[in-house]
Amino acid sequence: MIRIFVPRDAAARAVGADKVAAAVEAEAKRLGQDLQLVRTGSRGLFWLEPMLEVETPQGRIAFGPVTAKDVPALFAAQFGATHPLHLGKPEEIPFLKRQTRITFARCGIVDPLSIADYRAHGGYLGLAKARSLGAAGTVEEVTKSGLRGRGGAGFPTGIKWKTVADTAADRKYIVCNADEGDSGTYDDRMIMEGDPFALIEGMTIAGFAVGATKGYVYIRSEYPDAIRTMERAVSLAEAEGLLGEAAGFEIEIRVGAGAYVCGEETALLDSLEGKRGQVRAKPPLPAHKGLFGKPTVINNLVSLATVPAILADGAKHYADLGMGRSRGTMPIQIAGNVKQGGLFEAAFGLTLGQIVDEIGGGTHSGRPARAVQVGGPLGAYFPRALFDTPFDYEAFAAKDGLIGHGGVVVFDDTVDMAHQARFALEFCAIESCGKCTPCRIGSTRGVETMDKVMRGERAEANLALIEDLCQTLKFGSLCALGGFTPYPVMSAIKHFPEDFKRPPLRVAAE
């Protein structure tokens, strides 16, 4: 028998993984070879996707990027080292070897819909540990690990949990924020598609720790694969009694409806309640009055999915990694114009330059990397001059940037930074929830003003107007959609001033 692994991850499917899987089945059948085909998540080496792995006595051996046409030759070569797509052991590929995989330890290895596989790879050890520590002990352990929310704001997870645990109520909720609206990010998606039980276990632990019996996973509608896999995983867990009444915790999957702002926690709660996804003023905090007015833990998916490993291996193991106040690991998502795009989980502290040039291998186009946007559409654009900035919450903040949800989008020297600044304002206008005037109307004025700058119309005066507008957005916005739009806009103007000095356009002759 031959065991072959082909990812079912949406990005792998987007570049042909299903066709490869079908070709594998067809070829095995043609050869009369006994085959077990496992559809895993992705290892996150996306430039090598579709990456196929075959089980050998020495461990798995990878090939990639494979197309359906390559499959017969792979069989003919008996998946040997002579085949040009041979990559060797995946763990030995430098991109993977350099990582510290904690949250992503299983992703790409296990069958995402096999609880047996999940358990065989350390699953449910964290919950057992939580039960032995007790609820308060579990909260304490999460606090000691130094885990900070991976949704963007970096708020200490243990402290959030303690607030909910200490608030008395007849009903409490755990809400997983799987809205993942930030462009350039996809680690939530990868876990849902590649290791969904890690999230289920993490939410179950959270429920146990704070005394909640119901959890919701709010997934953006742009992720149909993730929604399907999560729904399947929840019913499998129910069938095994790991979720549901007997388990003392149930989970329901809810689907967003295409609104970026619904990733903001209070807007998400309103959306779950069946309302327009508008941002609520704080206080009250969701930890005190959250979903349906009840105390609610709302955490990013990666925060929750990391908890089982933290408990299983102990808080210290996690807290020993990282730098400064950024403890543990961060799944860095390297994307855009980059040679080796993919998920790189590592302890905090790598410099941006290491991430882009060494790990990412420079640009895909081969031209110089000119700008890198870190932290999604509300993150700053960094020039090469800031490539020595370590990946760490405080270090990025000190340079007027943010790491957000860990997305790193690389642009080569063909990028027009005025265009990028304009896009940031346009995105704010499209996605504004409408509550604050600067965000709702100012953003549109900003786009118009940027158009003038780009046409070379009184560029200096108009740039001054944009700066004013950014000040208003920064201080007159209820949430970070309006409040952080100045990051991409102002960083582009500050670090790439040459792109904003445009000769006046000549009036086109009729």
Next chain:
Amino acid sequence: MSAAWNDAEATDIVRRHKSKEGALLPILHDLQAAFGCVSPAAIRLVAHELNLTRAEVHGVVSFYHDFREQPAGTHVLKVCRAEACQSMNGEKVAEAMLKRFGVNWGDTTPDGHLTVEATYCLGLCSCAPSAMLDGQPMARLTPESIDEIAREVGR
């Protein structure tokens, strides 16, 4: 393909979810899946069943980009216009697509075969530029991918 409005079937859908907490979004999603859009008839029914005003339901429907008040074409192509895709020439590919199908963002071709919509990130950013055709992800798009899409949608 979505069916024509059917009051009984729609009522069934609403009642299936009605007892859930915050049932409105799941209801609207399922109604749209069944009937292709959230029509005024759907809004009237949901308002009645959930004891909301029509204005309240309409307010929710109009807030979210996903809900349509008119049915889309037979095929729906969502093209990512966000940053990682921009960095890989996504805008050029997107423009070529619009030109090829003779539509603007959000439009449906006159024969009703295809609706092309903008979207902001599909989570396929390491394989940019990307799109989604009827829920199926596609990435590393090139101008040649457009012909492939055209074949799939029969244009």
